[in-house]
Every structure is written in C-alpha cells, then in structure tokens.
Amino acid sequence: MAAEFEDGSPAEKLFNQGYSYTYDDVIFLPHYIDFPTDAVNLSTKLSRNIPLSIPCVSSPMDTVTESYMAAAMAAVGGIGIIHSNATPSEQADMIRSVKSRRVPILSSPVFKTPDSRIVNEFEGDDVPFVFVTQSGNEKSKLLGYVAKSDWLGLKDTEIKLGEIMRTDANVSVPCHYDLGQINGKLKEEGRDFVVLEKEGGEVVDVVTKEEVERVKGYPKLGKGTVGSDGRWMVGAAIGTRGSDKERLEHLVKAGVDVIVLDSSQGNSIYQIEMIKYVKQTYPELDVIGGNVVTMSQAQNLIKAGVDGLRVGMGSGSICTTQEVCAVGRGQATAVYKVSSIATQSGIPVIADGGISFSGHIVKALVLGASTVMMGSFLAGSTEAPGAYELNEKGLQVKKYRGMGSLEAMTKGSDQRYLGDTAKLKIAQGVVGAVADKGSVLKHVPYTMQAVKQGFQDLGASSLRSAHDLLRSKTLRLEVRTAAAQVEGGVHGLASHEKKAF
Numbered sequence: 001m002a003a004e005f006e007d008g009s010p011a012e013k014l015f016n017q018g019y020s021y022t023y024d025d026v027i028f029l030p031h032y033i034d035f036p037t038d039a040v041n042l043s044t045k046l047s048r049n050i051p052l053s054i055p056c057v058s059s060p061m062d063t064v065t066e067s068y069m070a071a072a073m074a075a076v077g078g079i080g081i082i083h084s085n086a087t088p089s090e091q092a093d094m095i096r097s098v099k100s101r102r103v104p105i106l107s108s109p110v111f112k113t114p115d116s117r118i119v120n121e122f123e124g125d126d127v128p129f130v131f132v133t134q135s136g137n138e139k140s141k142l143l144g145y146v147a148k149s150d151w152l153g154l155k156d157t158e159i160k161l162g163e164i165m166r167t168d169a170n171v172s173v174p175c176h177y178d179l180g181q182i183n184g185k186l187k188e189e190g191r192d193f194v195v196l197e198k199e200g201g202e203v204v205d206v207v208t209k210e211e212v213e214r215v216k217g218y219p220k221l222g223k224g225t226v227g228s229d230g231r232w233m234v235g236a237a238i239g240t241r242g243s244d245k246e247r248l249e250h251l252v253k254a255g256v257d258v259i260v261l262d263s264s265q266g267n268s269i270y271q272i273e274m275i276k277y278v279k280q281t282y283p284e285l286d287v288i289g290g291n292v293v294t295m296s297q298a299q300n301l302i303k304a305g306v307d308g309l310r311v312g313m314g315s316g317s318i319c320t321t322q323e324v325c326a327v328g329r330g331q332a333t334a335v336y337k338v339s340s341i342a343t344q345s346g347i348p349v350i351a352d353g354g355i356s357f358s359g360h361i362v363k364a365l366v367l368g369a370s371t372v373m374m375g376s377f378l379a380g381s382t383e384a385p386g387a388y389e390l391n392e393k394g395l396q397v398k399k400y401r402g403m404g405s406l407e408a409m410t411k412g413s414d415q416r417y418l419g420d421t422a423k424l425k426i427a428q429g430v431v432g433a434v435a436d437k438g439s440v441l442k443h444v445p446y447t448m449q450a451v452k453q454g455f456q457d458l459g460a461s462s463l464r465s466a467h468d469l470l471r472s473k474t475l476r477l478e479v480r481t482a483a484a485q486v487e488g489g490v491h492g493l494a495s496h497e498k499k500a501f
C-alpha cells in the first residue's frame with residue numbers, strides 16, 4: 001500500500017543518505033492496530049534450521065553465556081551461545097551440562113568420596129548436603145549423601161562419610177524430568193531435594209525445593225527450545241584457526257546444535273575457509289558467520305554457505321573497536337543493510353550488540369533482524385557467570401567484560417592474538433560491571449511483552465509482517481534530532497524511578 005501523502009520516510013530512503021544511524025537515532029511512526037498484544041507472535045529463526053519461539057540470543061562472552069545462562073535461554077524459548085574462552089573440553093562440558101537437564105536450574109553440589117572425613121573436609125563450608133560418589137565428583141554413581149545437620153551433631157569428626165551417609169532410595173530422578181515432574185516428586189516424597197541422574201547412575205545435579213519454588217514464581221515457562229534429540233538446543237562459538245577444527249569436533253561430540261564463527265570482522269579468507277570446512281565436514285550443523293555490517297561482507301559469507309549472519313561492529317556496550325580501529329557502522333543502518341541482502345537468500349540475521357532496552361529490540365527486529373544477541377542486557381542476571389559484588393555505591397553488580405579486553409584475552413583466547421603479534425596486544429574492549437537484574441526467567445518474558453506492545457503499535461503481528469511492512473514502504477521512519485531524543489526520554493523531573501515491571 002503506497003501512502004497517499006508524504007509522512008515520514010521509507011527505510012530504503014532513510015538508510016541511503018550516507019549516515020550511520022544507531023537505534024537511538026531513528027524512530028518508527030505508529031501504524032494501525034487491529035489485533036490485541038497477545039496476538040503478536042515473536043517466533044523466528046536463529047539460522048536456517050534453528051527455530052526459536054522468542055528472538056533472543058545470549059552472547060558468546062565469558063561473563064554472559066555458560067551452561068546456566070544457556071539452559072535459562074532455552075527454557076524461555078531463546079538460545080544461548082557458549083563462549084570459547086575455555087579449553088575445548090571445558091566448552092564441550094558446558095554443552096553437555098545444558099543437554100543433560102530440562103530445568104533451568106544449576107547448582108554446584110559438593111561431592112566427596114566415601115573415605116573423606118568430616119573434620120578436614122567441611123569446616124567452614126556452607127553447603128546443606130554433601131553427596132558421596134566413588135570418584136568424589138559427579139562422574140560416578142551416587143552412593144549416598146550426608147546432610148549438614150547430620151555432621152554438625154557428630155562427636156567423632158574423624159569418621160568417614162561412607163559410614164554415616166544416608167542411602168535411602170528414591171532420592172534420584174531421571175535427568176530429563178521437567179519442573180512439573182520434579183515438583184511432583186518433591187511433594188510426593190516430602191523431600192527438600194532430588195538428585196538428577198543419568199541412565200547409568202551418573203549424577204547430573206541436585207535440585208532443591210527452594211530452587212523449584214523460585215523458578216515457579218516466574219512467568220510460566222513453555223516447552224522451550226528443544227531439538228530433535230529431545231534436549232535443549234545450545235550453540236557454541238569457535239574461531240577460525242586450525243585448532244578450532246579440533247575444538248569443533250569436541251563440540252559436535254557433545255551435541256552442539258549450532259556454531260557461531262566469532263570474529264569482529266567476518267569477511268576474511270580464514271572465515272570463508274572455515275565456513276566451507278564446517279559445511280563439508282558436518283553438513284547437518286548450522287553455521288553462523290560474522291560479524292558483518294555491510295552488504296558486500298554479507299554477500300561473501302552467504303556465497304561461502306553460512307546458515308545465519310551476525311551483524312554488528314563496535315556497537316556493543318563494552319566495544320571500543322570503532323575508537324581503536326576506526327571501522328564499524330551504526331547498528332540500525334548495519335542491521336537494515338545486511339538484512340536487505342540476507343533476506344534474498346533466506347538467511348536469518350542476528351542483530352548483535354547495542355541493546356539497552358526493549359525499544360532497541362523492536363527496532364532491530366523491525367529493521368530486518370530475526371533475532372537479537374545481547375551481552376550487557378543479560379549480564380548481571382542470576383544466570384550470568386560470576387558472583388555478585390557490592391560496588392563503591394553499594395549497588396549489587398556482576399562483572400561484564402569485552403572478549404577483546406586485555407583481561408579476557410589474557411585469560412585464554414590469547415593465541416588468537418599471539419599468533420599474529422606475539423608481543424603487541426591491543427584491547428578492543430573494556431572490563432566493567434552490570435547491576436543485578438534478577439533472573440532472565442523473569443527479565444526476558446517481561447521484555448518480550450514490551451516488544452509485543454511495540455509490534456502492536458506498528459500494526460505488525462509477527463516478524464514476517466513487520467518485515468513486509470518495512471519493505472512495502474508502508475512503515476515509515478524518521479531520524480530523531482538530539483532534542484527529539486531528549487524529549488523521547490524522561491525529562492524535566494526533579495527525580496524519578498524507572499521501573500518497567
């Protein structure tokens with residue numbers, strides 16, 4: 001439908017003026033509402049063969065996505081990409097951990113051998129239970145457990161755990177039990193915890209009643225992102241070095257569902273060779289290339305055979321690439337431009353970086369992306385790696401750092417840099433902290449509700465309909481002046497508290 005009068009600009013015109021626009025620079029003009037918010041369907045694709053029920057992806061960063069985050073992202077219908085700043089076997093273990101459960105709960109239970117003694121093992125440990133296995137870790141059958149209350153009252157502190165452990169049956173449930181099944185078991189047996197166990201008896205984790213109650217308090221979970229193996233889907237990042245082929249083999253053995261080639265500038269001979277290698281060696285495995293911000297970069301990776309593209313250079317909250325290298329693009333322009341070429345080949349686009357609130361997600365998706373990838377938006381949550389600390393203002397925070405920061409580079413991804421320039425390391429990211437956000441199991445569903453309201457205002461009941469409105473020029477945009485951006489935010493108040501839910 002062509003407009004009968006001029007009002008606002010079609011995206012095609014706005015993004016071809018030679019400016020690099022960020023999400024904040026542009027604003028959509030509202031369209032026409034003829035459906036309720038709940039009729040908005042945000043289901044989408046991460047890549048050619050990975051469907052998601054919500055368009056959210058957690059970034060492969062070592063302060064964002066490990067097993068706990070990936071399990072939670074799958075539980076809410078998105079997906080997590082496990083970072084590669086770890087050894088290949090550690091990264092593969094994280095994949096296995098996600099695949100070994102159907103609850104977004106991960107604890108760090110303490111395991112001991114039957115020969116361990118009370119006194120030298122537990123003094124000062126704040127653990128409610130100790131689990132006894134032959135190996136002293138989770139990799140063998142559960143023999144019994146000792147509750148803290150049992151050992152606190154003991155006079156003979158030299159006694160071995162094997163002699164005092166409880167060995168009651170029915171403490172274990174199959175690891176594929178979902179929240180409802182585990183809850184049923186806890187109630188039925190009047191227990192405070194159950195042990196998730198693999199078929200051969202290997203322990204997966206311990207789930208306490210307290211954790212189940214916590215998760216039950218969040219918005220109801222759907223079936224989540226489940227693959228054909230009946231397990232949660234999970235992705236992993238790799239680089240483009242020779243050694244990444246070996247890493248990939250580990251990940252494939254662990255059951256990884258999709259691979260992200262993690263680079264700030266994906267249009268390279270190394271990446272193109274890697275894409276071809278992955279598609280040739282594992283034709284069933286989806287591979288996402290990037291990062292790209294231009295149509296020609298995208299075209300090269302599409303030609304090489306990618307199943308998805310990751311878009312963004314320098315737009316991330318911790319990124320200094322544009323300052324250091326003078327290369328990159330405003331994220332709104334990058335997403336629009338890359339999506340317009342990717343859509344011609346049916347390749348889904350991930351808008352990576354620069355998401356601070358729900359409106360940015362609406363902008364990314366409506367401008368052509370199929371999903372958004374988030375770092376800072378998810379860092380600081382219960383499921384992000386690391387412990388909370390109090391900062392100097394007394395605020396509860398978790399560390400969040402760029403994967404190109406000096407600190408992350410020296411942790412392990414070093415070789416990537418040392419390979420070229422053994423002596424000189426240049427950071428392209430910073431180390432910071434993000435305020436406590438609570439659980440993503442709450443944060444993400446509420447954010448999706450806000451995104452649905454944005455879609456409703458635009459008259460788009462799905463991602464497909466948003467993209468159709470954009471390309472048919474029905475949807476109109478404008479650039480916001482600096483004053484318009486101020487006006488669009490909270491202004492003129494002596495004080496206020498911002499709380500979205």
Ligand SMILES: NC(=O)C1=CN([C@@H]2O[C@H](COP(=O)(O)OP(=O)(O)OC[C@H]3O[C@@H](n4cnc5c(N)ncnc54)[C@H](O)[C@@H]3O)[C@@H](O)[C@H]2O)C=CC1
Pocket residue numbers: 239240241242262263264265268270291312313314315316319321353402403404416417419420428429
């Ligand atoms: N999205 C963004 O704007 C940015 C993201 N990052 C993140 O930081 C991390 C590191 O990114 P990059 O430095 O771009 O990593 P990278 O591995 O793509 O590049 C590092 C250097 O190694 C070279 N290289 C790659 N494969 C090679 C091979 N097989 N043989 C020889 N040389 C090879 C590259 O050309 C480059 O000079 C990633 O996690 C990335 O996502 C970093 C900067 C910007």
Ligand SMILES: O=c1[nH]c(=O)c2[nH+]cn([C@@H]3O[C@H](COP(=O)(O)O)[C@@H](O)[C@H]3O)c2[nH]1
Pocket residue numbers: 059060061291312314315316317318319320321322352353354355373374375376377401402403404405428429430
């Ligand atoms: O220039 C950069 N230096 C870095 O050290 C770095 N680490 C991550 N990334 C990229 O930023 C994205 C996350 O951005 P947000 O926090 O804005 O969601 C991520 O998804 C990455 O694309 C980096 N970019």
Ligand SMILES: [K+]
Pocket residue numbers: 314315316317318319320
């Ligand atoms: K930045």
